[in-house]
Amino acid sequence: MTALTILLTLAGIWGVIVLTPGPILLMTVRYAVAGRRMTAFQMALGAALADVVWAAGALMGLQALFAAMAWIYDGLRFAGAALLIVIGARMIVASFRTPSMLSLPEKGKGADRAVWRWGFATAIANPKAVVFFSSLFLSLLPAQSSPVLQAAAVATIGIVSLLCDFCVACAFSHPVVQAAYGRARYWIDRVAGAVLILVGLRVAISR
Numbered sequence: 001m002t003a004l005t006i007l008l009t010l011a012g013i014w015g016v017i018v019l020t021p022g023p024i025l026l027m028t029v030r031y032a033v034a035g036r037r038m039t040a041f042q043m044a045l046g047a048a049l050a051d052v053v054w055a056a057g058a059l060m061g062l063q064a065l066f067a068a069m070a071w072i073y074d075g076l077r078f079a080g081a082a083l084l085i086v087i088g089a090r091m092i093v094a095s096f097r098t099p100s101m102l103s104l105p106e107k108g109k110g111a112d113r114a115v116w117r118w119g120f121a122t123a124i125a126n127p128k129a130v131v132f133f134s135s136l137f138l139s140l141l142p143a144q145s146s147p148v149l150q151a152a153a154v155a156t157i158g159i160v161s162l163l164c165d166f167c168v169a170c171a172f173s174h175p176v177v178q179a180a181y182g183r184a185r186y187w188i189d190r191v192a193g194a195v196l197i198l199v200g201l202r203v204a205i206s207r
Contacts, residue, residue, distance in 0.1 A: 003149050010140050010153055011160050017132065018164040023084055023122050023199060026192055028165050030091075031115070032172035034185070039115050040173070044165030046119025052158040053124060058133035059141075059150050079125045081204035087122070088196030095189035 019025065024047045031040035123129065141153060171177070 003152070006140060006142075006149070007152055007156050010137070011156050013136065013140070014157055014160045015164055018161055019168070022128075023087070023126070023196055024119060024165070025168060026196065027087070027118070027122070028169055029172045030189070030192060032169040033177050033180075035173065035178055037169055037173040040169035041166060042116045043119040044162060044169060046116040046121075047123040047165065048158050048161035050120045050123030050126075051129070051161045052154055054129045054133045055137060055154040055157040058137055059154070078204060081200040083122055083125055084196045084200030087118070088193040088198075088200065091189050091193030091196065095186045095193065 024043065028040045028043050028047075031037075031043060137153075137157075141149065145153075
């Protein structure tokens with residue numbers, strides 16, 4: 001395959017994965033429908049940076065490190081599980097307050113920095129990222145791929161992550177969607193929080 005074909009294939013596959021329901025997508029949607037589009041963008045930015053870190057790490061041989069030292073992977077997995085459980089629990093607790101918030105700062109620079117960190121931490125501690133970037137991601141690149149192609153692949157991961165999450169944030173920040181969320185936000189937050197807790201528990205017990 002040509003370099004362009006490889007990058008387009010990578011972009012298509014990664015785009016589907018990013019848009020598959022998960023913690024980052026769920027929290028991005030929640031911020032967007034709550035009228036905090038810029039905060040949702042910060043969540044997406046943090047997650048995209050984490051994806052870039054994973055992609056670069058995969059090219060530098062992180063999968064070999066995890067294979068040789070399984071406790072590092074297990075530690076990352078448990079950290080990710082704990083983070084999801086904490087976020088889910090905070091969402092449920094916050095849903096009983098008025099207004100419903102995610103137990104994060106209000107709108108402003110401080111809130112954006114906090115959400116950026118949440119997005120990065122959630123994505124960097126996602127065990128599924130290890131699986132994708134240590135297997136499928138590497139399999140799409142030639143064994144002796146050039147540094148230019150590798151850099152382009154890492155950039156593609158980051159760009160696709162940003163574009164997909166930005167599009168989701170824009171779509172769910174539409175006034176009609178926000179109005180629907182406003183009528184049922186408390187129950188939506190409780191269900192979303194429960195889903196994150198269940199995902200965290202599943203990550204903790206899975207191998």
